Amino acid sequence: MADRVIVNTSINGEEATLLCEPRQTLLEVLREGLRLTGTKEGCSNGNCGACNVLLDGVLVNSCLVLAVEAEGRSVTTIEGIALPEGLHPLQQKFLEHAALQCGICTPGFIISAKALLEENPSPTEEEVRFWLAGNLCRCTGYDKIVRAVLDTAEAAPSVGSFGGETP
Amino acid sequence: MQAFDFATPTTVAEAVELLMGRNGDARILSGGTDLIAQLKEGRRTTSLVVDVKRIPEVTELRYHPESGLKLGAAVPCVVLYGDKEIVAAYPGLIDSATLIGGKQIQGRASFGGNLCNASPAADSIPAMIVHSASCLIAGPDGQRSVAVEAFCTGPGQTVLRDGEFLVAIHMPAPPVRFGAHYLRFIPRNEMDIAVVGAGASVVLDEAGERFEQARVALGAVAPTPLLVAEAGEYLAGKPVSEDVVDEAARLAKEAARPIDDMRGSVRQRKHLSAVLTRRALWKAIERARG
Numbered sequence: 001m002a003d004r005v006i007v008n009t010s011i012n013g014e015e016a017t018l019l020c021e022p023r024q025t026l027l028e029v030l031r032e033g034l035r036l037t038g039t040k041e042g043c044s045n046g047n048c049g050a051c052n053v054l055l056d057g058v059l060v061n062s063c064l065v066l067a068v069e070a071e072g073r074s075v076t077t078i079e080g081i082a083l084p085e086g087l088h089p090l091q092q093k094f095l096e097h098a099a100l101q102c103g104i105c106t107p108g109f110i111i112s113a114k115a116l117l118e119e120n121p122s123p124t125e126e127e128v129r130f131w132l133a134g135n136l137c138r139c140t141g142y143d144k145i146v147r148a149v150l151d152t153a154e155a156a157p158s159v160g161s162f163g164g165e166t167p
Numbered sequence: 168m169q170a171f172d173f174a175t176p177t178t179v180a181e182a183v184e185l186l187m188g189r190n191g192d193a194r195i196l197s198g199g200t201d202l203i204a205q206l207k208e209g210r211r212t213t214s215l216v217v218d219v220k221r222i223p224e225v226t227e228l229r230y231h232p233e234s235g236l237k238l239g240a241a242v243p244c245v246v247l248y249g250d251k252e253i254v255a256a257y258p259g260l261i262d263s264a265t266l267i268g269g270k271q272i273q274g275r276a277s278f279g280g281n282l283c284n285a286s287p288a289a290d291s292i293p294a295m296i297v298h299s300a301s302c303l304i305a306g307p308d309g310q311r312s313v314a315v316e317a318f319c320t321g322p323g324q325t326v327l328r329d330g331e332f333l334v335a336i337h338m339p340a341p342p343v344r345f346g347a348h349y350l351r352f353i354p355r356n357e358m359d360i361a362v363v364g365a366g367a368s369v370v371l372d373e374a375g376e377r378f379e380q381a382r383v384a385l386g387a388v389a390p391t392p393l394l395v396a397e398a399g400e401y402l403a404g405k406p407v408s409e410d411v412v413d414e415a416a417r418l419a420k421e422a423a424r425p426i427d428d429m430r431g432s433v434r435q436r437k438h439l440s441a442v443l444t445r446r447a448l449w450k451a452i453e454r455a456r457g
Contacts, residue, residue, distance in 0.1 A: 005173065022173035022216060025203070045204045049271060058245060058274040064203045065275070066196070068173050069218060112270065133358050134269020 009070040011036070012080025020067040027051045029067035030077060038078035038107050042136070049135035052108040053077050059115040078107035081114060090114060090152050099148035101139035109135050113149045122153050168207045172215045179305045182219055183330055187307055189215050191329040196220075197241035198275035200268065201284040217332075224334050225279075230256065235340040240279025240333045245270075247278070257338060258454055259347030259366050263294035266351070269358055279333050285319040285391070288430075292319070292392035293366035293384035294349040297451075300338045306331030316384070316394035344371040344379075346454030348447045351386070352439050361387045362431040365419070365443035367451045371407065375456040378402040383415060383444055388423035388436050395422045398444065412448050419444035 007018040011034065020029050027044070030036045030053070042050030044063045051062040054076040062075075081088045090110050093099070100106040109132065116123060116131045123131065128149050129142070137145060176182040186193050193215040196202055205211040219225045220241050227239040228246060230253050238247070244264040248254060254261050260278075267276055267290050281291040282302065292315065300315040307330045315336070319325055327333065341347075347368035353359035364386030370379040381402035383395040398415040405411045425436035 021170065023168045023170050023206075025168070045207065046200055046268070046272060049269065052271050055274070058243075059271045060274045061200075061271045064199050066173070066199065066203065066216070066218075069196075069199075069220075071175075115270070130357065131270055133356075134271050 005068050007068055007071050009072070010074040012076055013074075018067060018070075022066060022068050024067045025063050026053070026055075026065040026067045026070055026075065027062040030062060030075075033067075036077050036079050040104050040107055042104065042108075047134075047136070048105070048108070049112060049132075050105050050108040052111040052135070054111060054115060059112060076111070078111060081110060088114070089156055090117070090149070093148040093152040093155070094145070097144045097148040097151065099140060099144040105135060105137040105139075109137070109145055113152070116149070117153055123150070125150060168203075169209070169212060171206075171213050173218065174215060175218045175221045177221045177223075179222060179224060179334060182217055182222060182332060183305055183307055185215065185217050186332060187330040193217050195283065195332050197225075197277045197280040197283075198243055200272050200276045201280060219332065222334075227335065228253075232256075232340055236338040238278060238336045238338065240283075240335055241277045242279075243275050243277050244273035248273075256341050257298055257347070259294040259297050259349045259368060259451070260291070260338070262347075262349040263290040263366075266290060266357060278336060282315065282318055282336070283325060283327070283333055285321070285323050285325050287319075287322055287390055287392065288361045288364065288387035289392060290349065290351060290361060290364055290386065293364050293386045294347075295336065295338070296384035296392060296394050297347050297349070297366040297368035297382040298338045298341075299368075299382065300336050302333055303335045303337060304331050305334045310334070312337075316392070319391035321390045342370050344373070344375065344455050344457075345369070346371075346451040346456070348450035348454065350443055350447055350450070352443060360430065363387050363423075363425075363436050363439040363443055364392075365440065365447045367444065367447035369402070369448065369451045369455050371452065371455045375407070375452075377406050378404065378411075381415070381448070381451075383419055383448070385419060385423055385440055385444070387430075388425040388440055393422060395419045395444075397422060402448075407452055412445055412452075415448060416441040416445040 040050040042048035046064045053062045194213040196218045229237045295315045349366040351361035351364035366384045383398035398418040420441040423440040
């Protein structure tokens with residue numbers, strides 16, 4: 001039972017072939033198979049958002065996706081967020097605002113915030129807070145994170161200026 | 168997580184055959200937000216996970232102003248509320264789609280999955296009930312249709328028999344002067360499980376002063392989400408007034424048969440059943456008046 005399966009997918013814009021067991025989550029295969037350890041494991045049951053990735057451009061918890069489900073689809077992880085010229089504006093603003101302390105939740109927050117700004121380039125503070133409600137941070141108290149996201153939006157308010165690998 | 172086989176059928180018939188081959192041990196995978204968490208925790212077990220998202224009928228989302236809404240069982244919340252026509256026509260549905268989990272859960276979680284998981288506190292089920300939804304079920308003996316309010320038979324239990332699975336949910340097109348709303352009580356702003364949930368839908372007369380039809384449904388106050396038929400029957404033909412709405416809310420409170428647990432007491436849940444039914448009705452009335 002449960003032989004390994006070959007999965008053809010795209011990770012951060014590059015074709016990837018994975019050999020995985022059906023029981024392995026996308027999170028597990030990203031981290032342990034591909035060594036893309038930027039995506040973090042927090043709760044592993046869909047509550048904390050540390051493992052967030054984009055699947056065909058849609059924000060999901062990679063701990064609640066089976067790796068075999070990625071067949072023929074495209075995955076964007078934190079490793080695919082930076083631009084060729086340097087950090088993504090969100091990454092830069094997180095640094096400037098010191099929007100992280102231990103940093104475990106940060107990749108998930110940046111992925112979520114990227115998805116937000118692509119859909120809504122000038123969110124209100126309330127919209128940012130609601131959108132990020134599925135990402136837990138036990139250090140910052142959230143305020144610096146919210147300010148970093150709002151400042152990113154203010155600095156580059158036009159759609160499409162957030163770059164990255166989203167299809 | 169335990170080991171299992173994985174299959175991705177592309178037709179309904181193929182899925183039924185896979186399910187039949189495992190004598191009730193196979194599990195359907197839609198968005199995975201319940202199933203994968205449950206398999207990890209050992210709360211459910213399986214030898215075969217059947218991912219139905221490659222079956223066109225299961226991922227189809229189609230709205231027509233006359234025939235209504237066909238909502239494939241695996242369509243995620245984010246796709247549903249991304250459609251402006253559907254947002255306008257099925258407001259109660261959208262209320263629940265936007266408050267189930269956070270954004271990343273809404274990216275995967277489906278109404279079909281919420282229904283099959285059969286939690287008494289499921290937010291989408293009272294909303295679907297007030298939109299008069301029915302379930303299209305496929306199985307070895309062909310297809311059958313079951314009203315959403317009759318689909319769940321107990322916590323985690325449904326009418327699905329071995330070899331059967333939920334293909335799609337159908338909702339009739341809303342008539343003119345229709346309004347609906349779903350809301351819940353939770354002890355925080357969002358991202359929690361309902362202590363009580365309430366849905367209401369109304370169809371008003373031309374003046375917007377009389378109920379022609381109404382439906383009320385409650386969540387988290389019984390072993391299954393509950394259609395409060397008495398409240399709907401009472402409201403039909405009555406004028407829209409504080410007293411009439413209060414009486415419907417009282418009937419909902421009567422119908423509620425909650426338990427005490429970590430989320431709330433019987434007394435609190437009974438009280439909330441009336442409060443939330445009243446609020447759901449007034450919001451539905453406001454929407455019906457446009």
